[in-house]
Amino acid sequence: MSGATKLQSATKQVHEPPRAILGPTGNRARVLEEARRKIEVLRKSQQKPKKPVEKMSQAAVKNNLSVDSTCSSDSSSSSSSGVSSSSGKNVKHYGIKKVEDVRNGREIKDVSSKKERPVKRCDWITPNSDPLYMSFHDEEWGVPVYDDRKLFELLVYSQALAELSWPAILHMRDIFWKLFDNFDPSSIAQFTEKKLLSLRFNGNLLLSEPKLRAVVENAKQMLKIQQEFGSFSNYCWRFVNQKPLRNGFRYARQVPVKTPKAELISKDLMQRGFRCVGPTAVYSFMQVAGFVNDHVQACFRYQECNVDVKKDFKPKSEETEIVTKALGNTCVSHD
Structure with missing residues:
Protein backbone atom coordinates (compact mmCIF):
# COMPACT_ATOMS: atom_id res chain seq x y z
CA MET A 1 0.00 0.00 0.00
CA SER A 2 2.79 2.42 0.80
CA GLY A 3 4.54 1.71 -2.52
CA ALA A 4 1.40 2.37 -4.51
CA THR A 5 0.81 5.60 -2.68
CA LYS A 6 4.33 6.85 -3.42
CA LEU A 7 3.89 5.98 -7.13
CA GLN A 8 0.64 8.01 -7.37
CA SER A 9 2.15 11.04 -5.65
CA ALA A 10 5.13 10.98 -8.01
CA THR A 11 2.78 10.92 -11.02
CA LYS A 12 0.84 13.91 -9.75
CA GLN A 13 4.00 15.93 -9.28
CA VAL A 14 5.10 15.29 -12.86
CA HIS A 15 1.82 16.51 -14.50
CA GLU A 16 1.18 19.61 -12.27
CA PRO A 17 2.18 22.91 -14.00
CA PRO A 18 4.87 24.96 -12.28
CA ARG A 19 3.70 27.96 -10.23
CA ALA A 20 4.94 31.46 -10.88
CA ILE A 21 7.24 33.00 -8.32
CA LEU A 22 5.32 35.46 -6.15
CA GLY A 23 6.47 39.02 -5.58
CA PRO A 24 6.29 40.96 -2.30
CA THR A 25 2.53 41.64 -2.79
CA GLY A 26 1.65 38.79 -5.09
CA ASN A 27 1.35 38.30 -8.90
CA ARG A 28 -1.56 40.80 -9.30
CA ALA A 29 0.47 43.64 -7.87
CA ARG A 30 3.36 42.94 -10.24
CA VAL A 31 1.05 42.96 -13.28
CA LEU A 32 -0.50 46.31 -12.28
CA GLU A 33 2.92 47.80 -11.73
CA GLU A 34 4.08 46.73 -15.17
CA ALA A 35 0.88 48.16 -16.73
CA ARG A 36 1.42 51.54 -15.01
CA ARG A 37 5.01 51.58 -16.19
CA LYS A 38 3.92 51.01 -19.81
CA ILE A 39 1.25 53.72 -19.59
CA GLU A 40 3.79 56.17 -18.17
CA VAL A 41 6.25 55.44 -20.99
CA LEU A 42 3.43 55.84 -23.53
CA ARG A 43 2.38 59.21 -22.06
CA LYS A 44 5.94 60.53 -22.10
CA SER A 45 6.36 59.48 -25.73
CA GLN A 46 3.06 61.22 -26.66
CA GLN A 47 3.80 64.43 -24.74
CA LYS A 48 7.04 65.11 -26.63
CA PRO A 49 5.43 66.28 -29.93
CA LYS A 50 3.03 68.58 -28.04
CA LYS A 51 4.88 71.82 -28.91
CA PRO A 52 5.25 71.05 -32.63
CA VAL A 53 1.53 70.28 -32.76
CA GLU A 54 0.71 73.69 -31.28
CA LYS A 55 3.09 75.44 -33.70
CA MET A 56 1.59 73.61 -36.59
CA SER A 57 -1.91 74.60 -35.50
CA GLN A 58 -0.89 78.25 -35.24
CA ALA A 59 0.74 78.17 -38.64
CA ALA A 60 -2.34 76.53 -40.06
CA VAL A 61 -4.58 79.25 -38.69
CA LYS A 62 -2.26 81.94 -40.07
CA ASN A 63 -2.46 80.34 -43.47
CA ASN A 64 -6.28 80.44 -43.28
CA LEU A 65 -6.51 76.66 -43.08
CA SER A 66 -9.65 75.13 -41.61
CA VAL A 67 -9.59 74.27 -37.94
CA ASP A 68 -11.15 70.91 -38.54
CA SER A 69 -8.43 69.77 -40.90
CA THR A 70 -5.72 70.84 -38.42
CA CYS A 71 -7.41 68.99 -35.60
CA SER A 72 -7.70 65.82 -37.63
CA SER A 73 -4.02 65.91 -38.56
CA ASP A 74 -3.02 66.50 -34.94
CA SER A 75 -5.21 63.75 -33.52
CA SER A 76 -3.98 61.22 -36.08
CA SER A 77 -0.52 61.37 -34.52
CA SER A 78 -1.86 60.08 -31.20
CA SER A 79 -4.00 57.13 -30.20
CA SER A 80 -4.73 58.41 -26.70
CA SER A 81 -8.09 60.19 -26.34
CA GLY A 82 -6.84 62.43 -23.52
CA VAL A 83 -3.93 63.90 -25.51
CA SER A 84 -5.93 64.37 -28.71
CA SER A 85 -8.71 66.24 -26.87
CA SER A 86 -6.25 68.64 -25.23
CA SER A 87 -4.46 69.40 -28.51
CA GLY A 88 -7.83 69.80 -30.18
CA LYS A 89 -8.82 72.45 -27.63
CA ASN A 90 -5.68 74.44 -28.31
CA VAL A 91 -6.26 74.38 -32.04
CA LYS A 92 -9.89 75.41 -31.70
CA HIS A 93 -8.92 78.20 -29.31
CA TYR A 94 -6.50 79.68 -31.83
CA GLY A 95 -9.00 79.25 -34.64
CA ILE A 96 -11.85 81.03 -32.85
CA LYS A 97 -9.58 83.87 -31.82
CA LYS A 98 -8.44 84.45 -35.39
CA VAL A 99 -11.97 84.29 -36.75
CA GLU A 100 -13.15 86.81 -34.16
CA ASP A 101 -10.26 89.12 -35.05
CA VAL A 102 -11.22 88.96 -38.71
CA ARG A 103 -14.89 89.60 -38.00
CA ASN A 104 -13.97 92.61 -35.91
CA GLY A 105 -11.76 94.02 -38.67
CA ARG A 106 -12.03 97.56 -39.98
CA GLU A 107 -13.40 96.63 -43.40
CA ILE A 108 -16.39 94.74 -42.01
CA LYS A 109 -17.13 97.56 -39.59
CA ASP A 110 -17.14 100.07 -42.45
CA VAL A 111 -19.66 97.99 -44.42
CA SER A 112 -21.98 97.67 -41.44
CA SER A 113 -21.81 101.40 -40.77
CA LYS A 114 -22.82 102.14 -44.36
CA LYS A 115 -25.83 99.88 -44.03
CA GLU A 116 -26.88 101.64 -40.85
CA ARG A 117 -26.79 105.05 -42.57
CA PRO A 118 -28.27 104.73 -46.08
CA VAL A 119 -27.76 107.54 -48.57
CA LYS A 120 -30.77 109.80 -49.04
CA ARG A 121 -31.83 110.16 -52.68
CA CYS A 122 -34.72 111.72 -54.56
CA ASP A 123 -38.06 110.08 -53.85
CA TRP A 124 -38.29 108.61 -57.35
CA ILE A 125 -35.30 106.40 -56.53
CA THR A 126 -36.29 103.54 -54.22
CA PRO A 127 -34.36 100.55 -52.79
CA ASN A 128 -36.00 98.44 -55.53
CA SER A 129 -34.94 100.75 -58.37
CA ASP A 130 -32.82 99.45 -61.23
Whole structure:
Protein backbone atom coordinates (compact mmCIF):
# COMPACT_ATOMS: atom_id res chain seq x y z
CA MET A 1 0.00 0.00 0.00
CA SER A 2 2.79 2.42 0.80
CA GLY A 3 4.54 1.71 -2.52
CA ALA A 4 1.40 2.37 -4.51
CA THR A 5 0.81 5.60 -2.68
CA LYS A 6 4.33 6.85 -3.42
CA LEU A 7 3.89 5.98 -7.13
CA GLN A 8 0.64 8.01 -7.37
CA SER A 9 2.15 11.04 -5.65
CA ALA A 10 5.13 10.98 -8.01
CA THR A 11 2.78 10.92 -11.02
CA LYS A 12 0.84 13.91 -9.75
CA GLN A 13 4.00 15.93 -9.28
CA VAL A 14 5.10 15.29 -12.86
CA HIS A 15 1.82 16.51 -14.50
CA GLU A 16 1.18 19.61 -12.27
CA PRO A 17 2.18 22.91 -14.00
CA PRO A 18 4.87 24.96 -12.28
CA ARG A 19 3.70 27.96 -10.23
CA ALA A 20 4.94 31.46 -10.88
CA ILE A 21 7.24 33.00 -8.32
CA LEU A 22 5.32 35.46 -6.15
CA GLY A 23 6.47 39.02 -5.58
CA PRO A 24 6.29 40.96 -2.30
CA THR A 25 2.53 41.64 -2.79
CA GLY A 26 1.65 38.79 -5.09
CA ASN A 27 1.35 38.30 -8.90
CA ARG A 28 -1.56 40.80 -9.30
CA ALA A 29 0.47 43.64 -7.87
CA ARG A 30 3.36 42.94 -10.24
CA VAL A 31 1.05 42.96 -13.28
CA LEU A 32 -0.50 46.31 -12.28
CA GLU A 33 2.92 47.80 -11.73
CA GLU A 34 4.08 46.73 -15.17
CA ALA A 35 0.88 48.16 -16.73
CA ARG A 36 1.42 51.54 -15.01
CA ARG A 37 5.01 51.58 -16.19
CA LYS A 38 3.92 51.01 -19.81
CA ILE A 39 1.25 53.72 -19.59
CA GLU A 40 3.79 56.17 -18.17
CA VAL A 41 6.25 55.44 -20.99
CA LEU A 42 3.43 55.84 -23.53
CA ARG A 43 2.38 59.21 -22.06
CA LYS A 44 5.94 60.53 -22.10
CA SER A 45 6.36 59.48 -25.73
CA GLN A 46 3.06 61.22 -26.66
CA GLN A 47 3.80 64.43 -24.74
CA LYS A 48 7.04 65.11 -26.63
CA PRO A 49 5.43 66.28 -29.93
CA LYS A 50 3.03 68.58 -28.04
CA LYS A 51 4.88 71.82 -28.91
CA PRO A 52 5.25 71.05 -32.63
CA VAL A 53 1.53 70.28 -32.76
CA GLU A 54 0.71 73.69 -31.28
CA LYS A 55 3.09 75.44 -33.70
CA MET A 56 1.59 73.61 -36.59
CA SER A 57 -1.91 74.60 -35.50
CA GLN A 58 -0.89 78.25 -35.24
CA ALA A 59 0.74 78.17 -38.64
CA ALA A 60 -2.34 76.53 -40.06
CA VAL A 61 -4.58 79.25 -38.69
CA LYS A 62 -2.26 81.94 -40.07
CA ASN A 63 -2.46 80.34 -43.47
CA ASN A 64 -6.28 80.44 -43.28
CA LEU A 65 -6.51 76.66 -43.08
CA SER A 66 -9.65 75.13 -41.61
CA VAL A 67 -9.59 74.27 -37.94
CA ASP A 68 -11.15 70.91 -38.54
CA SER A 69 -8.43 69.77 -40.90
CA THR A 70 -5.72 70.84 -38.42
CA CYS A 71 -7.41 68.99 -35.60
CA SER A 72 -7.70 65.82 -37.63
CA SER A 73 -4.02 65.91 -38.56
CA ASP A 74 -3.02 66.50 -34.94
CA SER A 75 -5.21 63.75 -33.52
CA SER A 76 -3.98 61.22 -36.08
CA SER A 77 -0.52 61.37 -34.52
CA SER A 78 -1.86 60.08 -31.20
CA SER A 79 -4.00 57.13 -30.20
CA SER A 80 -4.73 58.41 -26.70
CA SER A 81 -8.09 60.19 -26.34
CA GLY A 82 -6.84 62.43 -23.52
CA VAL A 83 -3.93 63.90 -25.51
CA SER A 84 -5.93 64.37 -28.71
CA SER A 85 -8.71 66.24 -26.87
CA SER A 86 -6.25 68.64 -25.23
CA SER A 87 -4.46 69.40 -28.51
CA GLY A 88 -7.83 69.80 -30.18
CA LYS A 89 -8.82 72.45 -27.63
CA ASN A 90 -5.68 74.44 -28.31
CA VAL A 91 -6.26 74.38 -32.04
CA LYS A 92 -9.89 75.41 -31.70
CA HIS A 93 -8.92 78.20 -29.31
CA TYR A 94 -6.50 79.68 -31.83
CA GLY A 95 -9.00 79.25 -34.64
CA ILE A 96 -11.85 81.03 -32.85
CA LYS A 97 -9.58 83.87 -31.82
CA LYS A 98 -8.44 84.45 -35.39
CA VAL A 99 -11.97 84.29 -36.75
CA GLU A 100 -13.15 86.81 -34.16
CA ASP A 101 -10.26 89.12 -35.05
CA VAL A 102 -11.22 88.96 -38.71
CA ARG A 103 -14.89 89.60 -38.00
CA ASN A 104 -13.97 92.61 -35.91
CA GLY A 105 -11.76 94.02 -38.67
CA ARG A 106 -12.03 97.56 -39.98
CA GLU A 107 -13.40 96.63 -43.40
CA ILE A 108 -16.39 94.74 -42.01
CA LYS A 109 -17.13 97.56 -39.59
CA ASP A 110 -17.14 100.07 -42.45
CA VAL A 111 -19.66 97.99 -44.42
CA SER A 112 -21.98 97.67 -41.44
CA SER A 113 -21.81 101.40 -40.77
CA LYS A 114 -22.82 102.14 -44.36
CA LYS A 115 -25.83 99.88 -44.03
CA GLU A 116 -26.88 101.64 -40.85
CA ARG A 117 -26.79 105.05 -42.57
CA PRO A 118 -28.27 104.73 -46.08
CA VAL A 119 -27.76 107.54 -48.57
CA LYS A 120 -30.77 109.80 -49.04
CA ARG A 121 -31.83 110.16 -52.68
CA CYS A 122 -34.72 111.72 -54.56
CA ASP A 123 -38.06 110.08 -53.85
CA TRP A 124 -38.29 108.61 -57.35
CA ILE A 125 -35.30 106.40 -56.53
CA THR A 126 -36.29 103.54 -54.22
CA PRO A 127 -34.36 100.55 -52.79
CA ASN A 128 -36.00 98.44 -55.53
CA SER A 129 -34.94 100.75 -58.37
CA ASP A 130 -32.82 99.45 -61.23
CA PRO A 131 -29.12 99.71 -60.22
CA LEU A 132 -28.35 101.32 -63.58
CA TYR A 133 -31.07 103.88 -62.99
CA MET A 134 -29.71 104.52 -59.49
CA SER A 135 -26.21 105.11 -60.86
CA PHE A 136 -27.66 107.44 -63.48
CA HIS A 137 -29.27 109.49 -60.70
CA ASP A 138 -26.07 109.53 -58.63
CA GLU A 139 -23.63 110.37 -61.43
CA GLU A 140 -25.37 112.09 -64.36
CA TRP A 141 -28.86 113.43 -63.74
CA GLY A 142 -28.67 117.14 -62.96
CA VAL A 143 -24.95 117.56 -63.69
CA PRO A 144 -24.31 120.62 -65.92
CA VAL A 145 -23.30 119.55 -69.45
CA TYR A 146 -21.37 121.73 -71.89
CA ASP A 147 -20.37 119.28 -74.61
CA ASP A 148 -22.44 119.50 -77.81
CA ARG A 149 -22.51 115.77 -78.52
CA LYS A 150 -23.54 115.00 -74.96
CA LEU A 151 -26.24 117.66 -75.10
CA PHE A 152 -27.57 116.25 -78.35
CA GLU A 153 -27.59 112.73 -76.88
CA LEU A 154 -29.59 113.89 -73.84
CA LEU A 155 -31.99 115.79 -76.09
CA VAL A 156 -32.65 112.58 -78.06
CA TYR A 157 -33.24 110.64 -74.82
CA SER A 158 -35.62 113.32 -73.57
CA GLN A 159 -37.61 113.01 -76.79
CA ALA A 160 -37.59 109.19 -76.47
CA LEU A 161 -39.20 109.39 -73.00
CA ALA A 162 -42.57 109.63 -74.75
CA GLU A 163 -42.05 106.00 -75.83
CA LEU A 164 -39.49 104.54 -73.40
CA SER A 165 -38.68 104.85 -69.70
CA TRP A 166 -35.32 106.01 -68.37
CA PRO A 167 -34.29 102.48 -67.22
CA ALA A 168 -35.16 101.08 -70.67
CA ILE A 169 -33.16 103.85 -72.39
CA LEU A 170 -30.16 103.31 -70.13
CA HIS A 171 -30.10 99.57 -70.85
CA MET A 172 -30.22 100.34 -74.59
CA ARG A 173 -27.66 103.12 -74.41
CA ASP A 174 -24.96 101.26 -76.32
CA ILE A 175 -27.52 100.55 -79.06
CA PHE A 176 -28.33 104.25 -79.31
CA TRP A 177 -24.63 105.10 -79.56
CA LYS A 178 -24.07 102.55 -82.29
CA LEU A 179 -27.11 103.37 -84.44
CA PHE A 180 -26.72 107.14 -84.11
CA ASP A 181 -22.95 107.19 -84.79
CA ASN A 182 -22.05 108.29 -81.25
CA PHE A 183 -24.49 111.19 -81.62
CA ASP A 184 -22.35 113.08 -84.12
CA PRO A 185 -24.75 115.70 -85.57
CA SER A 186 -22.77 116.06 -88.80
CA SER A 187 -23.07 112.31 -89.41
CA ILE A 188 -26.73 111.99 -88.41
CA ALA A 189 -27.68 114.96 -90.62
CA GLN A 190 -26.66 112.89 -93.65
CA PHE A 191 -28.88 109.88 -92.85
CA THR A 192 -30.96 108.82 -95.85
CA GLU A 193 -34.47 107.38 -95.72
CA LYS A 194 -33.02 103.89 -96.16
CA LYS A 195 -30.55 104.45 -93.34
CA LEU A 196 -33.33 105.84 -91.19
CA LEU A 197 -35.50 102.76 -91.58
CA SER A 198 -32.54 100.49 -90.81
CA LEU A 199 -32.23 101.82 -87.25
CA ARG A 200 -33.66 98.67 -85.71
CA PHE A 201 -33.16 96.69 -82.53
CA ASN A 202 -34.38 93.07 -82.30
CA GLY A 203 -36.22 93.54 -85.59
CA ASN A 204 -38.10 96.65 -84.44
CA LEU A 205 -37.40 100.31 -85.08
CA LEU A 206 -35.44 101.86 -82.25
CA LEU A 207 -38.04 104.63 -82.07
CA SER A 208 -41.16 105.46 -84.01
CA GLU A 209 -40.65 106.91 -87.49
CA PRO A 210 -41.69 110.46 -86.49
CA LYS A 211 -39.15 110.39 -83.65
CA LEU A 212 -36.38 109.06 -85.91
CA ARG A 213 -37.07 111.71 -88.54
CA ALA A 214 -37.07 114.33 -85.79
CA VAL A 215 -33.60 113.22 -84.67
CA VAL A 216 -32.24 113.60 -88.20
CA GLU A 217 -33.91 116.99 -88.70
CA ASN A 218 -32.74 118.24 -85.30
CA ALA A 219 -29.17 117.25 -86.17
CA LYS A 220 -29.37 119.47 -89.26
CA GLN A 221 -30.72 122.40 -87.27
CA MET A 222 -28.10 121.90 -84.58
CA LEU A 223 -25.35 122.40 -87.18
CA LYS A 224 -26.92 125.75 -88.04
CA ILE A 225 -26.99 126.77 -84.39
CA GLN A 226 -23.32 125.86 -84.04
CA GLN A 227 -22.48 128.17 -86.92
CA GLU A 228 -24.56 130.98 -85.47
CA PHE A 229 -23.68 130.74 -81.76
CA GLY A 230 -20.36 128.93 -81.86
CA SER A 231 -21.82 125.86 -80.17
CA PHE A 232 -25.12 124.32 -79.19
CA SER A 233 -23.95 124.68 -75.59
CA ASN A 234 -23.67 128.46 -75.95
CA TYR A 235 -27.17 128.61 -77.35
CA CYS A 236 -28.70 126.50 -74.56
CA TRP A 237 -26.93 128.07 -71.59
CA ARG A 238 -27.89 131.60 -72.65
CA PHE A 239 -31.49 130.80 -71.70
CA VAL A 240 -30.46 130.48 -68.03
CA ASN A 241 -27.74 133.13 -68.01
CA GLN A 242 -25.01 130.44 -67.89
CA LYS A 243 -26.09 129.39 -64.41
CA PRO A 244 -28.27 126.38 -63.48
CA LEU A 245 -31.61 127.15 -61.92
CA ARG A 246 -32.08 125.82 -58.39
CA ASN A 247 -35.64 125.06 -57.37
CA GLY A 248 -34.94 123.46 -53.99
CA PHE A 249 -38.09 121.36 -53.80
CA ARG A 250 -38.63 119.33 -50.64
CA TYR A 251 -40.69 116.55 -52.23
CA ALA A 252 -40.63 114.90 -55.62
CA ARG A 253 -44.34 115.58 -56.12
CA GLN A 254 -43.52 119.29 -56.21
CA VAL A 255 -41.27 118.93 -59.27
CA PRO A 256 -43.18 120.16 -62.37
CA VAL A 257 -43.26 118.48 -65.77
CA LYS A 258 -42.79 121.80 -67.56
CA THR A 259 -42.12 125.45 -66.72
CA PRO A 260 -42.45 128.84 -68.45
CA LYS A 261 -38.72 128.67 -69.19
CA ALA A 262 -39.14 125.29 -70.87
CA GLU A 263 -42.03 126.68 -72.91
CA LEU A 264 -39.83 129.58 -74.04
CA ILE A 265 -36.98 127.30 -75.12
CA SER A 266 -39.42 124.94 -76.81
CA LYS A 267 -40.94 127.79 -78.80
CA ASP A 268 -37.53 129.06 -79.93
CA LEU A 269 -36.37 125.57 -80.96
CA MET A 270 -39.51 124.95 -83.00
CA GLN A 271 -39.12 128.30 -84.74
CA ARG A 272 -35.63 127.16 -85.76
CA GLY A 273 -36.99 123.94 -87.29
CA PHE A 274 -36.57 121.46 -84.43
CA ARG A 275 -39.17 118.73 -84.10
CA CYS A 276 -40.65 116.81 -81.16
CA VAL A 277 -39.39 119.44 -78.72
CA GLY A 278 -42.52 120.23 -76.71
CA PRO A 279 -42.24 121.90 -73.27
CA THR A 280 -42.34 118.55 -71.43
CA ALA A 281 -39.51 117.06 -73.51
CA VAL A 282 -37.52 120.28 -73.18
CA TYR A 283 -37.92 120.36 -69.40
CA SER A 284 -36.75 116.74 -69.14
CA PHE A 285 -33.76 117.82 -71.22
CA MET A 286 -33.12 120.77 -68.87
CA GLN A 287 -33.24 118.47 -65.85
CA VAL A 288 -30.91 115.78 -67.12
CA ALA A 289 -28.43 118.25 -68.67
CA GLY A 290 -28.19 120.31 -65.50
CA PHE A 291 -29.83 123.53 -66.71
CA VAL A 292 -32.03 123.13 -63.67
CA ASN A 293 -31.22 121.33 -60.41
CA ASP A 294 -34.39 119.42 -59.54
CA HIS A 295 -32.88 117.11 -56.93
CA VAL A 296 -34.89 117.48 -53.74
CA GLN A 297 -33.16 119.29 -50.89
CA ALA A 298 -32.71 116.13 -48.81
CA CYS A 299 -30.99 114.31 -51.69
CA PHE A 300 -27.21 114.13 -51.35
CA ARG A 301 -26.87 115.13 -55.01
CA TYR A 302 -28.60 118.49 -54.50
CA GLN A 303 -25.51 120.18 -53.04
CA GLU A 304 -23.06 118.21 -55.18
CA CYS A 305 -24.69 119.38 -58.41
CA ASN A 306 -24.50 122.95 -57.18
CA VAL A 307 -20.76 122.56 -56.72
CA ASP A 308 -20.39 121.15 -60.25
CA VAL A 309 -21.43 124.45 -61.86
CA LYS A 310 -18.86 125.58 -64.42
CA LYS A 311 -17.60 129.03 -63.46
CA ASP A 312 -15.38 129.92 -66.41
CA PHE A 313 -18.00 129.59 -69.12
CA LYS A 314 -17.25 132.11 -71.89
CA PRO A 315 -18.33 132.53 -75.53
CA LYS A 316 -15.78 131.57 -78.13
CA SER A 317 -15.83 134.87 -80.04
CA GLU A 318 -17.00 138.46 -79.75
CA GLU A 319 -19.61 138.00 -82.46
CA THR A 320 -21.08 135.01 -80.64
CA GLU A 321 -21.10 137.03 -77.43
CA ILE A 322 -23.10 139.83 -79.03
CA VAL A 323 -25.68 137.48 -80.57
CA THR A 324 -26.05 135.29 -77.50
CA LYS A 325 -26.28 138.31 -75.23
CA ALA A 326 -29.20 139.64 -77.26
CA LEU A 327 -30.89 136.24 -77.18
CA GLY A 328 -30.24 135.89 -73.47
CA ASN A 329 -31.75 139.25 -72.65
CA THR A 330 -34.83 138.39 -74.70
CA CYS A 331 -35.26 135.09 -72.88
CA VAL A 332 -34.87 136.60 -69.44
CA SER A 333 -37.44 139.31 -70.16
CA HIS A 334 -40.07 136.71 -71.10
CA ASP A 335 -39.72 134.64 -67.92
